[in-house]
Structures are given as C-alpha cells and as structure tokens.
Amino acid sequence: MTAPASRVAVVVGNPKPQSRTLEAATYVATELAGHEPDLVVDLAQLGARLLDWQDEMVTEVVAEVGSADLVVVASPTYKGTYTGLLKLFLDRFASGPDGGLRGVAVPLMLGAGPGHALAPELTLRPVLTEIGGTVVSPGLYVVDSAHDDPSAYAAWLERSAPTITALLGSRTGVSA
Template sequence: MKIVGILGSPSATSRSAALLQHATASLRHVASSLHTISVRELPAEALLHAQFDHPLIRQALNEVNEAQVVLVSTPIYKAAYSGLLKSFLDLLPQDGLREKTVVPLATGGSIAHLLALDYALKPVLSALGARDILDPVFATDPQIPKHETEGYRLLPEVQERVARSLQTVIDRNDEFQRLEDAAREREALLSRLQAPQAGESTRWAPRDVRWST
C-alpha cells in the first residue's frame, strides 16, 4: 500500500514527530511506498501564497494524491491543530482525501486537548473526502517523555494505542494491494493503446489536388 505521513509540527524535533515516526515504522512492512511530508521544510513563501507550481509543493501534493493511507500528526495548541498543518491542508483540492484512509495523530499538554481532534481536525479531514477516519491517537506530553540521549520516546501505553489504531490499516493490506495491481494494469493498458503499433503505416491527410487543363 502507498502511505504518506504529514507532519504539522513547527519544531525540528517534537513529540508529534516522534508519534508519526513510530506509526510509519509500524507500517513499513506493509508499505509499497512510504513518504513523510514535514510541512515546516516546505518553502514558506510558496506554502503561504499557495504557489502550486513550485516543485516542492507540487511533489508534496502529488504524494498525498497517490497515497492510499494518510497519517496526519500535529501538536494541539489552544484547542486547535497547528497553523502549519492548516496551511498545507488548505492547498489540497476539495476532494484531496477522497477514497483514502486517514489516521489522525496528535500531542498536547493535557488530555483536555483531545477534544480538538473531534471538533477541529476530523471535520476538516471529512470535508476533504476521507474514506475512513480511523480512531485517533492522542498523547500528552508526559506520555512521550524526552530522554537525554534517545530524544522523545513513546510510553508503552501509547505504543499500544498506535498499534490498535493501525491494525485496521494492516488488515486491509490485501485490499490495498488489489487496488494497486488494478491501477497498474489500467496504466499498462493505456500505455499500450496510446503507443504506435509496430509496422503501422503513416497516414497522410488527404490533399485536394486539382489538375489544370
């Protein structure tokens, strides 16, 4: 299956990044392709001014378009997902998540921020046409402590919740594989239909030839 992770954290290292990294690592064995889009690394001017023709913006949007599973990870600030994530989601077309399975991931200072997933993020994902929005995984700051040498590490209870949420994705691997195979067959058929046949003679447009007498 084709998987893409979208990281909406403005920090180079963060708990939401650690959460996304753990989730994508858990799916690596079933992924035919796996990409992570760190929105903070996209060119700021192109992002804010919606420059769809910028190569990096175009590449990121194309990765989302081709994905079957999208993981969205964000810190929660003041009961809202990050403005950085919003700026990227605003670039997606109205049906940018159509037929996709989406897994929301979020971190926040306290459990009170959990409601932001249901009342802020999930409605946006649904409006973008997400096929299925799986059970979100929310972790508080103490549940992803920072170690001096290892950086942010998920506590076992968070790892278990990630595993439960992603099990649905893993169970659908065969379905996603069939869809990928069907898409490749369609592309191959179109290529054969569009390619000129060997030995095919060139046809010239008829000319109106008039002989003078």
C-alpha cells in the first residue's frame, strides 16, 4: 500500500483572471510537489462572492485550502503589499486547531522591479503564519517580466525545495 501524495493548493490574489501570477504559482507548486496542484483558486473568478461570509462555495474552498499539505499563496505587489482580493480570502481563515491553514505555506509575490523584493517576507509571510501556515522558507519574489523564465525561480527552489519537500514527506509519508 502506498502513502497518499501530498495535497497541493494554489491561491492567487490577482484581480486579473488567468494572470502571470497564476502561472508563477502553479509552476512553483508543481516544482515543489512533483505534480500539478490538486486545487487552483483564482480569486478573480470568485469576485464579489468573497464579500458574502455566508457563501457556501467560498466556505468550501477555504476548507479545502486549509486542509492542503502545501499551499502556494501568490499575489502581485500592490502598493508594496499583497492585494485586497487576497486579504478578503485570507480573512476567512481562523487561527487555531479548528481552522486556518494546516500545511506548509509558500508566500509568492510578483512585481515590476526589485524595489519590493522584501514584500513577501514583510507582508505575506506574517499573515500566513498567523493563520496557521508553516512557512519554512523565505518568501519568493519574482519580477513579473520573468514570470515564465525557470531561471527566475532556480536559486530559490535550490535553497528552499529540500526543506519543503522533507517537511511534506514527514507530514504525508511521501518522499519527493
């Protein structure tokens, strides 16, 4: 009997559907897990539903993301931080044993230039930790013009993937 593969989710807070941010997050998740994400949440497609705290579909998506073993949470950089769209979604997670993220979380942000390279560490990492995510690697910042260039991710993946995959393996019984 083989152990189940890790459940991988991608959450993208770009207000533009099917964005470069989505491509980047999917790439990172696939590289880390060795398979395509099981769940991809493009928040632009949820739109105003995120404002309705009674919306059952959003509640289900939050539960699925919360139970994933690995979650790549991505946003373009807006005014030095992540988007309000992503904030609306992350506000749905309660910290503590009955809610929140339960897996490894990877903060990823794209931006126009290197001036906001610390944004994932300073803005996204703390909230992912606060809502229960285990953030074991530095946040990843990619200049958006290089979002489709594997070399833009190579150094971060070389440094971070061993720790992330080892932790995933210890949590799921699956070695990468």
